[in-house]
Amino acid sequence: MDALSAEQIAERIWLSIAERRLRPGMRLKETELAELFGVSRAKVRQVLAILEREGLVASELNKGAFVAEPSVEEARDVFHIRRSVEQRVIERLIDRLDDDKLAVLAAHVEKERVANATNDQRAIIKLSGGFHQMLAEMSEAGFLSGLMRDLISRSSLITAAFRDSDKYNCGPDEHDEIIAHLRSGDVKAARKAMAHHLDHVEKELRLSGERDTVRSLKDALLLSE
Template sequence: MDTLTAEQIAERIWLSIAERRLRPGMRLKETELAEVFGTSRARVRQVLGMLEREGLVTIEVNKGAFVAEPSVEDARDIFHIRRAVEGRVLERLVDRLDKKKIETIRRHVEKERIANADNDQRQIIKLSGGFHQMLAEMAEAEFLSVLMRDLISRSSLITAAFRDSAKYNCGPDEHEEILNHLRDGDPEKAQEAMRHHLEHVEKELRLAAGRDTPRSLKDLLS
């Protein structure tokens, strides 16, 4: 892979943020990124624009790009909206799922299980988001896919920022439970399982008092 596309670079940065290698507030210099990915500054700027739109970085004019620093309120809002959107997705899914799609999802969950067994963090993160993205795409509403992509990005950042352990331990069991209810054609239970899943993820965040992401040195030293 010689020349990376903007999307590929964006994914790499997203993964670095989700893996907590890039922490909220960190500076993202254009020339550095360009060197790292062996590309031009122009492309890096394009990528940073995409990431800003997805809420992963903030860009200050004439200052530069930084990994975004979501607030506790942001975290709550995102999960709140996400519960609503995932609900709509499942609503739409019941009419649209056939054996073939169920099988596709099943294979995906299987991959998640393997990645978990291997403790392959990068794959775990990618596949975990991919599960929800796949459901949104099967709902066959263009905008829901776009929206879900956005929500997954922001959720990844929030998880990285507020989670206690470095481990991304949202195992595939809950995904499989949702899948099983979908297979059984039981939308209510699928909805319930999804709600439970999202609440579980949110509960594991430290949203109470201590925040992980000092906004500035001032906050850090006060």
């Protein structure tokens, strides 16, 4: 029996992309992935299908699967759409917040602070994206929540491709500012804080099209437990 599910393997590959271990354009060989994860090739094909649906992997006939290579224009498009979606999330969320939801958000930001203090890059990446997904889910808008899942996945690929630094930090201070405005019920200020936050994230990208040399698949997937 395979030890890991397709979803678990997909998440580990996603993290490798977000951590800049797996670089855009790197080939994902079925046989090598099956050996590295100790699973069947059928399971690997399920994993690649999941990642392809999320825009993280591209397949070419007779060539196989590769980590997707977003263009500069695609990167700008994703952030343009994120701005619109996250503004709408704020509008939907503002009237649906209660003390319990605010407490969950505050606790999440505290976890982000701990991850930053210990420089736990994997936790930082997961928690940063998780904050935005949590807002969408709390808005009780299934359509927006689905859009955010896709946009967060694509954003992780884009930041891996174009980020100047190996360190990823979506920003607990800026997340905390958004929560403060949500708590006070100031939708205009919350929307402004979210727009500023996304501008900050995008400005950290080097949208020149230059990319680093890829590493081997084996090295890229050496993830700590």
